[in-house]
Structure formats: C-alpha cells, structure tokens
Amino acid sequence: MPRWFRIWEKKRGSRRTVSRVVATVGETFFFSALFFFGVIFTAMAGASTWLETWPIRAMFPEVAYVKGEGIVQEIRVVEVGNEGYPRYRPEALVLIELPERRCLRWTLRRNEITFATAEEAWQRIEGYYPGWIYPAWYDPESPAQSIVLERTPAYGLWVIFLVLISFIVIGGIGLIYTLLLMGTSVERRAAMAKKAKTLKLLREAMPAATYPSIPNDANLTNSPGVRLAFRLPIEVSPGWWLLATLIFSLLWSGMAAVFFIAALGKHLAGKPDWLLSIVALPTTAIALAAIYQFLREVTNHTRVGPTGLEISNHPLYPGKEYRVFVTQAGKMKVKHLRITLICEEAATFLQGTDVRSETKRVAEEEVAHAQGFEIKPGMPFEADYQLKIPEGSMHSFKSDHNAIHWKLVVQINADHSTRISRSFPIVVYPAEVESIR
Amino acid sequence: MNLPPKIEIKLDRPSRAYLPDEELIASFEISGISPADVQAIEASVLWYTEGTGEEDLAMHDFRRLLPIDRNDADLTKRRRFQTRLPRSPLSYQGLIVKIRWAIRVRVFMQQGKEFMEEVPFRLGELEPVVPMAAKARSRKRADDAA
Numbered sequence: 001m002p003r004w005f006r007i008w009e010k011k012r013g014s015r016r017t018v019s020r021v022v023a024t025v026g027e028t029f030f031f032s033a034l035f036f037f038g039v040i041f042t043a044m045a046g047a048s049t050w051l052e053t054w055p056i057r058a059m060f061p062e063v064a065y066v067k068g069e070g071i072v073q074e075i076r077v078v079e080v081g082n083e084g085y086p087r088y089r090p091e092a093l094v095l096i097e098l099p100e101r102r103c104l105r106w107t108l109r110r111n112e113i114t115f116a117t118a119e120e121a122w123q124r125i126e127g128y129y130p131g132w133i134y135p136a137w138y139d140p141e142s143p144a145q146s147i148v149l150e151r152t153p154a155y156g157l158w159v160i161f162l163v164l165i166s167f168i169v170i171g172g173i174g175l176i177y178t179l180l181l182m183g184t185s186v187e188r189r190a191a192m193a194k195k196a197k198t199l200k201l202l203r204e205a206m207p208a209a210t211y212p213s214i215p216n217d218a219n220l221t222n223s224p225g226v227r228l229a230f231r232l233p234i235e236v237s238p239g240w241w242l243l244a245t246l247i248f249s250l251l252w253s254g255m256a257a258v259f260f261i262a263a264l265g266k267h268l269a270g271k272p273d274w275l276l277s278i279v280a281l282p283t284t285a286i287a288l289a290a291i292y293q294f295l296r297e298v299t300n301h302t303r304v305g306p307t308g309l310e311i312s313n314h315p316l317y318p319g320k321e322y323r324v325f326v327t328q329a330g331k332m333k334v335k336h337l338r339i340t341l342i343c344e345e346a347a348t349f350l351q352g353t354d355v356r357s358e359t360k361r362v363a364e365e366e367v368a369h370a371q372g373f374e375i376k377p378g379m380p381f382e383a384d385y386q387l388k389i390p391e392g393s394m395h396s397f398k399s400d401h402n403a404i405h406w407k408l409v410v411q412i413n414a415d416h417s418t419r420i421s422r423s424f425p426i427v428v429y430p431a432e433v434e435s436i437r
Numbered sequence: 438m439n440l441p442p443k444i445e446i447k448l449d450r451p452s453r454a455y456l457p458d459e460e461l462i463a464s465f466e467i468s469g470i471s472p473a474d475v476q477a478i479e480a481s482v483l484w485y486t487e488g489t490g491e492e493d494l495a496m497h498d499f500r501r502l503l504p505i506d507r508n509d510a511d512l513t514k515r516r517r518f519q520t521r522l523p524r525s526p527l528s529y530q531g532l533i534v535k536i537r538w539a540i541r542v543r544v545f546m547q548q549g550k551e552f553m554e555e556v557p558f559r560l561g562e563l564e565p566v567v568p569m570a571a572k573a574r575s576r577k578r579a580d581d582a583a
Contacts, residue, residue: 185543185551187481191499213495213526345534347490358489360532362566394529394563399493402486402534430457430525430561 027178035171042164049157060154061139061146062110070094070136070149072128073104077121080114087114090125094147096136103144110148215398217315217427225310227325227384232309235407235423245297249290256280256287300418305330305380307410307422309339311387315429316406319391324367324408329380332414339367339385339410343393343428346403365390367408395430442470442513444542444554453558457524461558465542466515475512478502479543482520484560489533497523527561532568 048056052064073093081087090113091106108125115121128134128149139146181189225231259280266273305328312323326339343363349356368385375381387408397404408424449462465480482498498520504510529536538560543553567575 185479185553186494187479187483187496187499187541187543188501190483190494190496191481194496194499211525212523345488345531347488347533349490358533361569362532364569392562392564394531394566395525395527397526397529397534397536399486399495401491401493402488404529404531404534430527 024178024182028175028182031171031174031178033171034167035175038164038167038169038171042161042168045160045164056157060157062137062148062151062154063157064139064141065137065146065148065151066140068096068098068136068138069133070096070147071133072130072149074130075125075128076106077118077125079118087116088118088121089114090121092125092128092149094134094136094149096138096143096147098143103138103147105144105147107147107149109150109152110146111152211395211429213399214396214429215403215427220425220427221314225325228310228312228323230311230314232311232408232424232426234307235425242294242297242301245290245294249287249294252283252290253287256283260284296417299416300420303330303332303416303418304328304412304414304420305375307412309408309410309424311426315427316387316389317429318389318393318395318431320389322387322389324385324387325382326368326385326410327380327382328375328410328412330375331377332416332418333374334381334412334414335371336413337368337370337373337381337410338413339369339408341365341367341387341389342407342409344405344407346405348401363390363393389428391431393428396427440469441552442544443468444544444552446540446542446554446556448540448556448558453556454562455522455558455560457522457527457561459522460519461522461540462517462519463540463556464515464517465540465554467513467542467544470513470544470546472504472511472513474547475504475544476547477504477545478512479541479545480516480518481541481543482522482538483541484526484528484536484538487535487537488531522560527563528559529563530565532566 045056048054049063057064071094073095075090075092078089078091079086080089091108093104093106095102095104113124115124134149137146137148137151220232221230223231223233259276260283263273263277263280266276307329308327310325310327316322324339326337328334328337341364342361344359344361346357346359349358365388367387368383370381370383373381389406394404396406406426406428408426409421410424411419411421413419444465444467446463446465455461461482463480463482467475467478478501480500480502481496483494483496485494486492498518500518502512502516504512526536528538537557539555539557541553541555543551545551
C-alpha cells in the first residue's frame with residue numbers, strides 16, 4: 001500500500017522531506033501577514049479613537065463623551081427581571097442644561113447594573129441627593145440619550161490595542177528573524193549560536209567547556225563523603241515516588257468508593273444496577289491494589305532506610321579503577337544487595353505533536369554483590385568495593401535531544417518481598433588524552 | 438543545463454581517524470563552475486547526531502569565505518585550513534544515538550542555488566556498540582567453548 005506523503009517529518013538519519021525554500025516562504029508570508037494586519041488595524045483603531053468615529057465609537061461610545069454638570073432631580077430603584085428572578089436597578093433622574101436645550105434622563109452609568117435586593121440597590125445610589133449638582137457625561141451628538149453620572153473606563157479598548165500591538169511585535173520579530181536566517185546554512189546558524197555562547201556575560205555564567213557536550217558534574221562533587229571523597233546524590237528522591245503513590249491511591253480510592261457505595265446501595269434497595277456494578281468492581285480492585293502498593297512502599301521505605309553511595313574520584317575515566325563505599329540503613333534480612341554500573345542512551349523526538357523519549361541500555365556491569373546478611377537499627381550495612389569503568393566505553397554526553405547517561409544502581413532484595421532500587425548518576429569523561437596516545 | 442560544481446575535500450590522513458586534541462588539516466577545491474558565479478563558500482568542522490532522536494548539530498570550526506576576501510576573487514582554488522579537534526564528543530555508533538563528525542563545504546551561487554559536500558571522519562577510537570543480548574550470547578558461547 002502506498003504511504004501517505006507527509007509534509008514535515010523526520011526521516012531516518014538527518015534529512016527532512018520538506019523544501020527549505022517553501023518553509024522560508026511560508027514563514028515569511030505568515031509573519032508578514034501578522035505584522036501588516038497588526039499595523040493596519042492598530043492605525044485604524046487609533047484613528048477611529050482619535051477622530052471619534054466608527055468602529056470604536058460604536059463599540060465604546062464613552063470615548064466621545066464630554067463632561068458637563070448634571071442636576072439630580074430624583075432617585076429611585078426600579079424592579080426589573082421577572083417573578084422567578086427579580087432584580088433591582090438604581091437610577092437617578094438627571095438634568096443637563098445645554099445652551100440650546102435642556103435634557104432629562106433616568107440614568108446612572110452606560111452599562112446597566114442590577115442587584116438581587118432593593119436594599120442593595122438603594123445603598124448603591126446612596127450619596128446622590130435631589131437638587132445637588134454632580135459631574136455628568138454625555139455624547140454631544142445625542143445628549144438626551146446618553147447622559148451618565150458615572151463614566152466607566154474603556155478597559156476593552158486597551159485590550160484591543162494590546163492584542164493589535166502584540167500582532168505587530170510578534171509579526172515584526174518573526175519577520176526579522178526569518179529574513180536574517182534566509183539563505184543561512186544550518187552550519188552558519190550553529191556557528192552563530194556558538195559565538196553567542198562565548199559572549200562575555202554568558203561565558204561568565206557558564207563553566208569552561210574543556211569537554212564540550214559532557215554534562216556538568218558540579219552537583220556530584222559538592223558533597224564530601226564520610227569515608228571517600230564524594231557522596232553521590234540520589235537520582236529521584238524516594239519521597240517523591242511515595243507522595244505520587246499516595247496521591248494516586250487517595251484520588252482513585254475516593255472515586256472507587258463513590259461507585260462502590262452507589263452500586264451497593266442499589267443492591268441493598270433491591271434494584272441492582274448491573275452496569276454500575278460492572279464498572280464498580282474493577283475500579284474497586286484497582287483502588288485496593290493502589291492502597292496495597294502505597295502501604296508496601298511505606299513499609300519498604302521504613303524498613304529499608306536510606307542508601308548512601310560514596311566514590312573515591314570524580315569525574316570517572318574509562319579503563320580506570322575507583323573505590324565505591326555503600327551504606328544501607330534499616331531493619332531487614334537482606335537476600336541480595338547488588339550494585340550495578342549502567343550506561344543508557346536516551347533520545348527525544350517528535351511524533352506528530354507529541355514529544356516522546358526512548359532509552360536503551362548499552363552497558364551493564366555488576367560492581368558488587370552481597371547476600372544473606374541482616375541489617376539492624378543503628379547498625380547500617382557498610383562495604384567498600386572496586387569499580388572499573390569498562391575500557392573503550394563512551395563518555396557521558398548531553399545535547400538538546402540526545403544523551404548518554406551513566407549511573408550506579410543499588411538493588412536490594414530483602415525478606416517480606418521487599419525490593420527496592422536506587423539510582424545514583426555519575427559522569428564519565430573520555431579516556432585521558434595522554435593514555436590513548 | 439548547468440551541471441553542479443564538483444566539491445573535492447581532502448583530509449591530511451587517508452584513514453580519516455583522529456584523536457582528541459589533535460590537529461586536523463583539510464583542503465577543498467571547487468571545479469566545474471566559473472569563479473564569478475560563486476557568491477560565498479562555507480567550510481565547517483562539525484558533529485551531528487543520528488538515530489531515533491531529533492538531530493542535534495554543533496559547530497567546532499566555521500569559516501565563511503566571500504570573494505572580497507581574496508585578491509583575485511577566486512574562491513574555487515584549493516584552500517587549506519587546519520583546526521585543533523576538541524576532547525569531546527567522540528564519534529559514537531550506539532543503538533539509538535549516533536554521533537558523527539564531518540567536514541562540510543557549502544557553495545552558494547550568485548543565482549541563489551547552493552551545493553554541499555561532506556566528508557566524515559572519526560574522532561576517538563570507540564568501537565560500535567553491540568546490543569546487550571548479543572553481548573550475552575557471545576559471552577555464553579565463549580564460556581561453552583571453554
């Protein structure tokens with residue numbers, strides 16, 4: 001069967017299906033359209049506001065209002081709405097005296113305000129007294145229909161201007177960026193990016209790149225060990241996993257309880273709802289499993305206690321030997337304790353609109369294996385082992401979408417089905433230049 | 438019909454294998470076009486990734502040559518350049534991540550067309566990664582033979 005032609009898709013390797021010229025033309029057209037739309041409509045809106053003409057005047061009539069003096073003749077509260085939903089509107093009868101005529105209108109502000117009770121409406125209009133003169137605004141073209149005692153700010157107008165100006169900014173920046181990159185090769189862009197990184201300010205904030213593309217190991221060497229030089233940080237704190245299990249089991253159990261009680265109620269009332277019962281059974285089973293898993297995690301963590309891993313040197317180099325010191329606290333009979341050195345490749349890629357990631361283990365070496373011992377409270381298990389990074393191994397690597405990670409994993413298999421795995425990232429550098437020459 | 442230009446890139450080592458911190462000397466020459474048709478030439482020493490993930494690319498050395506840079510304005514003549522290679526990343530052929538080093542020469546023509554030629558080389562001496570299952574099988578075979 002023929003494959004559908006895809007407009008933009010990564011092919012195997014480094015090539016793409018689309019024409020770069022078409023992509024650049026498309027981007028230029030899009031940002032130009034955005035920019036010119038913004039410019040034209042901002043100019044129109046600005047002119048319309050300045051000259052007080054359509055369409056701004058139609059949307060925000062108050063931009064054309066002038067200030068005058070209004071004499072309050074009377075105040076009242078009018079019942080509006082209907083019987084089921086009564087509402088109360090406060091109003092004042094305002095008189096303005098213009099040179100050529102007098103205008104009278106029941107008003108307060110342009111957008112009507114109503115209240116649930118008459119008391120609230122009277123409170124709102126409190127402060128306006130018949131016979132007193134107050135500032136009033138009106139449209140000079142139709143004063144009798146437009147008098148207001150309170151002028152409302154035209155927030156909507158500012159929002160319109162902000163949106164239109166954002167079109168200009170986004171379109172303008174996008175257009176400049178596209179034009180700058182037009183006819184620029186990927187190599188030149190990468191060189192520009194590299195040059196930007198060497199700017200003084202950035203250089204001061206970033207570590208010296210003696211080994212480019214190797215992750216920074218500052219976080220691995222800032223904690224001294226008790227027995228060896230450095231205490232390695234744990235990859236994911238067990239507390240976070242415990243919290244995640246707790247939240248999931250609570251949420252799911254709550255939902256399952258609702259289904260279960262509803263289904264049980266129907267059965268007890270003699271009107272069983274079988275569809276509800278069918279849904280409730282697996283939901284309840286999952287809730288029980290989640291609670292069991294949470295309790296097991298709690299038991300594991302309270303019984304197993306913290307794991308500490310110290311290392312004699314950092315960074316590490318292929319072919320060289322180091323010392324590793326492990327401490328394991330808790331209260332348990334350990335069947336096996338295993339320390340493994342692992343190297344994994346990791347890649348992230350776009351699949352449709354999703355960002356996906358994949359990992360592949362490429363090296364796994366057993367560093368240590370201890371079995372059949374007991375850990376008692378206050379007497380942690382402690383042991384010293386030799387670690388050798390295999391000769392000819394790839395170093396740690398990190399780029400935007402690809403990585404090569406090294407880590408030490410401590411796995412414990414104890415009584416009562418207790419199994420726990422804790423991971424400690426390390427950084428491996430390329431074999432020292434002198435040694436490979 | 439205009440034929441594409443021939444871009445010839447030569448490395449100082451026929452093996453195309455280098456160690457970190459070593460000097461790489463390369464030269465390139467363009468034939469089959471008139472020097473007047475060349476708008477610019479870019480020569481770069483770079484690495485890029487291949488495999489499952491999106492491609493990452495980073496530049497180690499980049500030179501852009503314009504006709505004004507040479508007195509005779511002829512960019513097609515053989516030109517030599519050298520660079521000290523970095524300590525990382527090494528060339529790597531993994532299972533889902535691959536790192537390739539290469540020298541690329543890109544020629545920009547006055548009419549707007551561009552042509553590119555790339556010559557790969559190796560940095561470091563890492564062997565291609567063998568899947569763990571295959572590694573375990575070969576270990577078992579060795580044990581059985583012993």
